[in-house]
Amino acid sequence: MPSSELRLYNSLSREKEVFEPLVEGHVGMYVCGPTVYNPVHLGNCRTFVSFDVIYRYLLAKGYKVRYVRNITDVGHLTDDGEDRMSRGARLEQLEPMEVAQKFANQFHDVMRTLNALPPSIEPRATGHIIEQIEMVREILNHGYAYEVNGSVYFDVETYNAANDDRYGELSGRRIDELLAESRELRAQGEKRSPSDFAIWMNASPEHILRWDSPWGAGFPGWHLECSAMSTKYLGAQFDIHGGGNDLKFPHHENEIAQNVGACGSAAGARYWLHTNMLLMNGRKMSKSDGNTISPEELFSGDSPHVSEGYSPMVVRFFMLQSHYRSTMDLSDEALQAAKKGYARLLESWANLQALEAKGGAQNGTVGKELTEGLAAAYAEMDDDFNTPRALARVFELVTRINALQGGQLSLEEVGAEELVQFRDGLGTLLFSILGLEDEAGAAGAEREALDRVMQIVLDLRQQARADKDWGLSDRLRDALAGAGVTVKDGKEGASWSI
Template identity: 50%
Template sequence: MHHPLSLYNTLTRKKESFEPLHAPFVGVYLCGPTVYSEAHVGNARGPVVFDVLTRYLRYLGYTVRYVRNITDVGHLESDADEGEDKISKMARARQLEPMQVAEQFANLYQRHVEVLGCLPPDIQPRASGHITEQIELIQEIITNGFGYEVNGSVYFDVPAYNAAGRGYGKLSNRVVDELLAGSRDNLAGQEEKRSPLDFALWKKADARHLMQWPSPWGQGFPGWHLECSAMSRKYLGQMSDIHGGGLDLMFPHHECEIAQSQGSHSHTDEARVWMHHNMITVNGAKMSKSLGNFITISELFEGTNATLSQAYSPMVARFFLLQAHYRSPIDISDEAMQAARKGYRKLMNGLRVLEKLVLPEGTERAADTAPADTELRKLTQDCFTGLNDDLNTARCIASLFNLLRKFNSYAANPTTLVQVSEAALTEAATAYRTLVQDVLGLQDEPRANAQDLLGLALSFYQEAKAAKDYAKVDVIRAALKEQGIVVKDTKAGVDWAYSEE
């Protein structure tokens, strides 16, 4: 099974033809959210991009196992090894059990990515449910000479790892000496580490730390980077096909993951292809919780953020995220969201145009359809060219608009349909439908408000009644009954109720 899909691999810094390790099986891992607060729009980009990637791989005939984890312990405030666990901190502030905080935000996150059209991952493991696997991984790393214990905490020994020729820094292209120079100023609270580059595999918990587990080194909790290495290995084996996340995870998170997998008994880079999507910016600055310039997913759907003048629906948000290539930054603004809404609706109208592409009664197709077929087939093929070139959804959408222009011209002048064969037209229409709905995952969002439409129908009913047009009165009554609505004529006027039959 050979497909022309190529993906950019951060590890090799180039686009490579995608060849799974054990075709037709493909193992994909996406670093999911730390569920200590509500996700912002930037956090939705990974799930949407990887949803399209897994949908496309399945379309190409692969059997995909897609793992997207939830970090519910171990992610410290500074993203390094300092400060408090983000979830514990939020739990203490709100006087809740940490699992309550994790559950609340995990549920919210799942609801949001679901309405954004993301199919659920095949496995959604939680860090807190895989403590034994993480302890086992740490023990392997210590056995191999790349981990050491101090006062109940365990650290990964980066200099020892590099002395063994393993290349810490190869993913992010960072030179260890430069990293060391940069971290000299930042030694506070790092007395336990032999080198400022070392990172925590296990942290000793003090009494106020709400989430802790017994381990060979005493009560504590796992390091943030460790979870993903352990869960990826458990569900996708020692080497998976694709591991992804935001560009901001490349260092230190993914760099440390590779070191852990290399330092364990697996001795692998954990994944063959490392994919990183770019950031979402607001007025040019990276959207982040720390900068306070973020728009939560709820705020986007409800229009309650000062950056936005109105609410934008989930499918418009999905279109917005897909109209840029995943490796480019995208800037969110009112103008950009309005343009996305227009583009999304245009694609949806396209699905309706397809229904109208029928030859007028009594016309025959031309025998010689070659030139028109060739043109239509090229427009159709172009839609896949972008996706095959490093999942370029922006190019795919542009090609779909070109194809749609052709459909619109047929619809406006149905006699031109005689120039194209049934086969080529069916192929093009199927490709359009499949790409829009099944690969890009853009579904139709009903815009009409049922209450308003009901009001409209009742006003027509009243007009017909006033005009004594009883035939029309019966038609409207029957049509509403079909929808489970009973029209009631009362002294006060016309009202409706739900049919109780």
């Protein structure tokens, strides 16, 4: 595949940087996964599809990638201090781990449907309590935390004093702003400062999820799990940490503090990547006002917000049309446009498969255009994984492919080896990197049968034209047009499309 220097936007430095992994040829990437107390949100799907493309592209560039994406099944509290898993268990009338398994299964089903590759490692917070307790010990030993009544809190002011006011570097918030904005969770009024946060919480007698610790029975803070698991599987310092924009503060800000507090000033991720939010009909998704849709409703069409169900690949293609750092606005009109665009892309891909170079000169005019256009698409991916601009380059190539198929451009201007390399490179980009699937190819038997029938019809029409039976020829053409089939006559014969 064409190769150039990969640059990515680092949320920490707020600028694009050349990507240089810690270990040549290897990448460690951690992405915050779902909290499995309810069904996965479509906005989360957008984030995980974005990082799936990033993962795929790093693999395609030849890196050996360890992709860690966690499952949060403890410690993520509601505004009134209740564990989200415990609340989910109460509402579902199930054990907390039943809730976790139910919604983890649903999450995995949706991601498979969207053709997202599984991560290398998918650790659960409840499976790493020992590591989290040990990290709390290290933070205490370094003087960045204190214990009160069985709970342990991270001391933000002490951390800032020892680390050049580092707290807030990711989110861009100053400590005085954070103090003014801080809200108190229930049972956390014992903190020395409102900016401090819990890394281990004392469990009340009725709390379901609880573990023994040196500070008494309790459970880890939500932020702690990602620090402990990223460190365990990727080391004290690693390459990439990703997640949604909404996690910058407090979750990711607190992760940075915990990693430094436990492992030293150079600990944690070197590059931070954040996806932007998914809107619907120009507004934030909200259950309270009905402006929401689930992945399943989007696929089935069982929602007042869509006119029909959309295939998972149309949905994925729609997501790829926005850069991961840009907001994305979901609407029925946008999905209709994506459906048409994706059909056009697959039609062009089928046309490309049918092309055979006819001894054309290597580096002919059209061959060079195809090669350079494909290189430009890959260059867009090297520019912070810019999928919409890469697709725009691809659709420029679609025009040329269709012109070759229709005879408007000559195959004599494309060398046989050039055509093979172009086909392989485009296929890698569309299917291995962008993660699309040839849905027409998936229904191969039906397509082949339709192709055979259409070939019979086109042969009959061609025979009518040869016999100068223009009436029959026109009737066949008009009947096909009435059925939504367009017949194109070219130098290489007639072709059809829906």
